[in-house]
Amino acid sequence: MAFALQAEEETMKAAILGGGPAGLYFAISMKLRDPSHEVSVFERNKPDDTFGWGVVLSDETMSNFEDNDPVSEKMIRDNFAYWDDVKTVRGTESMTSSGHGFCGIGRKKLLMLLQNRARELGVILEFQADVSAERIEELRATFDVVVASDGLNSKTRTLYAEKFEPEIDMRLNHFVWLGTHQKFDDAFTFIFEETEHGWIWAHAYQFDADTATFIIECGPKVYKAFGFDTLNQEDSIALCEKIFARHLGGHALMTNANHIRGSAWIQFPRVTCENWYFDNVVLLGDASATAHYSIGSGSKLGMESAIMLAQELNCGKSLGDALQTYQDERKLQVLRVTSAARNSTEWFEEVERYLTLDLMQFTYSLLTRSQRISHENLRLRDPAWLASAEAWFQKRAGGTSSRSPMFAPFKLRNMELVNRIVVSPMAQYKAQDGMPTDWHFVHYAERAKGGAGLVFTEMLCVSKDGRITPGCPCIGVDQVPAWSRLVDFVHAETPAKICAQIGHAGRKGSTRLAWDGIDKPLPTGNWDLLSASAIALMEGNAEPKAMDRADMDTVMAQFVDAVKAAAAANFDMIEMHAAHGYLLASFISPVTNKRDDAYGGSLEHRMRFPLEVFHAMRAAWPAEKPMTVRISAHDWMADEGVIPEDAVDIAGMFKEAGADAINVSSGQTDKKEQPIYGRMFQVPFSDRVRNDIGAPTLVAGNIYEPDHVNSILMAGRADLVLLARPHLSDPYWTLHAAVELGDTEQAWPAPYEGGRRQANTLAERAKAVTT
Numbered sequence: 001m002a003f004a005l006q007a008e009e010e011t012m013k014a015a016i017l018g019g020g021p022a023g024l025y026f027a028i029s030m031k032l033r034d035p036s037h038e039v040s041v042f043e044r045n046k047p048d049d050t051f052g053w054g055v056v057l058s059d060e061t062m063s064n065f066e067d068n069d070p071v072s073e074k075m076i077r078d079n080f081a082y083w084d085d086v087k088t089v090r091g092t093e094s095m096t097s098s099g100h101g102f103c104g105i106g107r108k109k110l111l112m113l114l115q116n117r118a119r120e121l122g123v124i125l126e127f128q129a130d131v132s133a134e135r136i137e138e139l140r141a142t143f144d145v146v147v148a149s150d151g152l153n154s155k156t157r158t159l160y161a162e163k164f165e166p167e168i169d170m171r172l173n174h175f176v177w178l179g180t181h182q183k184f185d186d187a188f189t190f191i192f193e194e195t196e197h198g199w200i201w202a203h204a205y206q207f208d209a210d211t212a213t214f215i216i217e218c219g220p221k222v223y224k225a226f227g228f229d230t231l232n233q234e235d236s237i238a239l240c241e242k243i244f245a246r247h248l249g250g251h252a253l254m255t256n257a258n259h260i261r262g263s264a265w266i267q268f269p270r271v272t273c274e275n276w277y278f279d280n281v282v283l284l285g286d287a288s289a290t291a292h293y294s295i296g297s298g299s300k301l302g303m304e305s306a307i308m309l310a311q312e313l314n315c316g317k318s319l320g321d322a323l324q325t326y327q328d329e330r331k332l333q334v335l336r337v338t339s340a341a342r343n344s345t346e347w348f349e350e351v352e353r354y355l356t357l358d359l360m361q362f363t364y365s366l367l368t369r370s371q372r373i374s375h376e377n378l379r380l381r382d383p384a385w386l387a388s389a390e391a392w393f394q395k396r397a398g399g400t401s402s403r404s405p406m407f408a409p410f411k412l413r414n415m416e417l418v419n420r421i422v423v424s425p426m427a428q429y430k431a432q433d434g435m436p437t438d439w440h441f442v443h444y445a446e447r448a449k450g451g452a453g454l455v456f457t458e459m460l461c462v463s464k465d466g467r468i469t470p471g472c473p474c475i476g477v478d479q480v481p482a483w484s485r486l487v488d489f490v491h492a493e494t495p496a497k498i499c500a501q502i503g504h505a506g507r508k509g510s511t512r513l514a515w516d517g518i519d520k521p522l523p524t525g526n527w528d529l530l531s532a533s534a535i536a537l538m539e540g541n542a543e544p545k546a547m548d549r550a551d552m553d554t555v556m557a558q559f560v561d562a563v564k565a566a567a568a569a570n571f572d573m574i575e576m577h578a579a580h581g582y583l584l585a586s587f588i589s590p591v592t593n594k595r596d597d598a599y600g601g602s603l604e605h606r607m608r609f610p611l612e613v614f615h616a617m618r619a620a621w622p623a624e625k626p627m628t629v630r631i632s633a634h635d636w637m638a639d640e641g642v643i644p645e646d647a648v649d650i651a652g653m654f655k656e657a658g659a660d661a662i663n664v665s666s667g668q669t670d671k672k673e674q675p676i677y678g679r680m681f682q683v684p685f686s687d688r689v690r691n692d693i694g695a696p697t698l699v700a701g702n703i704y705e706p707d708h709v710n711s712i713l714m715a716g717r718a719d720l721v722l723l724a725r726p727h728l729s730d731p732y733w734t735l736h737a738a739v740e741l742g743d744t745e746q747a748w749p750a751p752y753e754g755g756r757r758q759a760n761t762l763a764e765r766a767k768a769v770t771t
């Protein structure tokens with residue numbers, strides 16, 4: 001349905017700088033709303049002299065266009081090329097998945113259609129009108145509104161940079177936008193080629209009967225090694241034709257950027273602007289924010305913003321109010337897409353990390369790279385392909401079923417887990433004088449019954465002085481009977497395994513129970529603290545003693561005794577807690593380690609004591625049982641602290657020392673941290689560690705849906721997934737997840753069989769109602 005015209009609107013004079021999709025579509029949208037508006041488009045190029053080949057638009061976008069202007073929507077739709085498949089080609093291997101539903105149109109065609117429609121509606125189109133800074137000032141004075149749709153290098157944005165406050169982040173990779181008559185009409189095709197200089201790849205898709213877009217991309221090293229930075233366009237294209245020869249079937253690669261000097265390779269500028277307007281000047285399209293060609297949403301965003309801007313300017317508001325609403329609404333919408341674009345951009349920047357994965361996992365990782373497409377979403381798109389991916393995962397894990405990845409088994413040394421769900425360590429503050437209580441027995445036993453393959457205890461402290469709070473439990477000779485009772489129950493009554501997390505609070509010790517004021521010192525009865533350096537946690541907390549060698553020996557012996565106690569209690573696994581700012585972590589982070597001896601300074605030196613402890617613990621722990629280490633992969637303190645790049649080295653050193661897996665966490669090192677919590681926010685760190693050092697990883701952090709777990713595992717971003725808070729609200733999270741997924745193979749404790757049957761029946765009924 002087209003909108004209603006608002007007759008009482010005042011006629012407006014609008015100058016549009018740039019006749020790309022956004023500018024032209026805004027011009028059309030203005031004239032449609034009020035034909036009396038005087039709308040002029042100033043475009044520096046000739047009508048058919050445009051850079052680029054095809055653009056992709058989705059069904060959802062087309063339906064927005066139909067509501068706005070059914071005429072141009074039909075024009076566009078009549079010229080579409082459609083395809084449903086995504087094909088991954090890596091060297092000589094390839095794999096296709098379906099159900100992705102794209103449509104494409106040539107950029108030139110799109111612009112010609114929009115130009116015609118604009119002309120038909122009375123828009124004044126001035127071509128070869130390169131608008132200078134002086135001219136922009138003149139237009140401001142003579143038009144009611146100046147719309148800057150002058151693209152990603154917007155002159156207007158630069159001219160008024162103080163007002164718009166743009167941030168331009170030049171991305172690492174280089175790319176060139178070419179075309180070809182080779183057919184890619186069966187699928188949106190990603191081609192990865194390994195060359196003598198490294199990997200280079202193409203994003204190829206058909207956009208009309210005989211032409212396809214062929215975007216070539218590579219990292220900076222490969223770009224330089226091929227000499228693309230020095231070649232002219234002709235030589236650069238000839239080289240690309242050679243590299244991709246076996247995919248081009250003898251067809252040439254073509255450029256339509258002859259007006260551009262140099263090789264036409266560019267880097268992608270990620271543009272964001274604090275403000276999208278001032279006075280009567282407003283940014284639109286790529287001038288205001290860019291997405292990334294790898295998710296193909298730039299034209300869509302620009303054109304949808306054009307609709308909103310025209311709407312706001314025609315609903316009777318003052319100019320200022322209209323522009324403010326436009327900014328508020330569109331900034332948010334655009335942010336959603338640009339966040340996905342950021343993930344996708346970064347995936348391609350780091351693609352070498354994934355190129356060694358099995359093609360199945362690599363394809364899955366590619367398809368889910370923007371994090372907009374989830375595991376279950378892929379099932380809807382192509383159930384057969386996802387089933388084959390799940391079967392591949394199970395087979396590789398040694399499983400025989402066709403269950404979801406979260407229900408695949410996993411083995412570390414001799415410990416066999418029935419699935420990939422882990423109850424993350426969580427302090428309970430319910431111990432008395434270092435002794436675990438009935439609370440611990442009930443709490444952990446209940447979670448072990450809940451179906452998770454592995455249950456972690458909270459941090460068990462190696463000494464009373466190593467506790468965080470008076471409510472924290474210890475692990476030593478005195479606690480063996482209590483912990484044994486729990487471990488025996490878990491082994492006798494459930495298929496779960498149980499891991500003791502062992503640590504020392506360091507400078508974060510001697511504080512109150514969480515609910516009495518987390519991290520605040522005790523009102524009375526404080527004990528002495530140890531840390532890498534004498535830096536208090538925060539104002540009011542005691543200054544710890546910087547450990548000398550004798551302290552190190554004492555603490556190391558305590559860790560070893562703790563391991564012996566864990567072995568005596570028959571835990572299945574131990575984890576050394578070297579994260580979250582506690583004692584061992586205080587050595588690793590440069591924020592908390594300011595030592596000038598052999599245990600401070602470079603990362604190698606800062607790792608020395610934690611590695612000594614690790615070796616001593618490993619030696620005291622039965623060889624057939626696994627041992628992991630938890631690290632903070634990011635201190636969230638910019639370059640002052642540990643950054644994910646360091647985490648790869650830290651994890652690498654622990655792997656070398658014999659860690660069976662790395663539990664990748666982050667933060668809590670210092671109160672000045674500035675973490676960014678989002679859905680699955682620590683997964684990128686785990687992904688990096690796992691695939692860079694080739695060690696299994698565990699990951700936690702805002703992961704709460706079975707869909708999250710399956711996509712993390714299937715894409716190879718971690719091997720085990722920890723859920724903390726979800727297990728506080730639901731001890732039976734895994735059993736319920738199986739019900740939600742329609743997985744009837746999940747075993748429940750025998751006395752709960754009636755509950756299992758009812759839950760599955762109710763879930764099936766609910767599904768039948770909604771489908």
Ligand SMILES: Cc1cc2nc3c(=O)[nH]c(=O)nc-3n(C[C@H](O)[C@H](O)[C@H](O)COP(=O)(O)OP(=O)(O)OC[C@H]3O[C@@H](n4cnc5c(N)ncnc54)[C@H](O)[C@@H]3O)c2cc1C
Binds near residue numbers: 020150292297
């Ligand atoms: C390799 C690549 C592939 C892409 N693939 C897709 C895709 O598949 N789908 C998709 O939706 N988007 C895609 N995009 C993005 C898309 O091209 C842009 O997001 C889209 O064109 C933005 O529209 P726009 O009107 O804001 O800017 P532009 O299309 O850049 O238009 C700006 C116009 O302003 C003109 N101009 C600039 N300065 C002046 C001046 N001073 N005076 C007069 N005129 C001026 C320019 O000549 C140009 O015509 C891709 C981009 C690249 C680089």
Ligand SMILES: Cc1cc2nc3c(=O)[nH]c(=O)nc-3n(C[C@H](O)[C@H](O)[C@H](O)COP(=O)(O)O)c2cc1C
Binds near residue numbers: 425700725
């Ligand atoms: C109440 C509570 C106590 C925690 N105690 C510990 C702990 O003892 N050791 C540890 O390594 N992490 C601890 N954590 C962190 C969790 O293990 C987990 O990494 C974090 O909560 C993020 O996961 P989530 O988003 O699933 O909650 C604790 C978290 C919570 C909520």
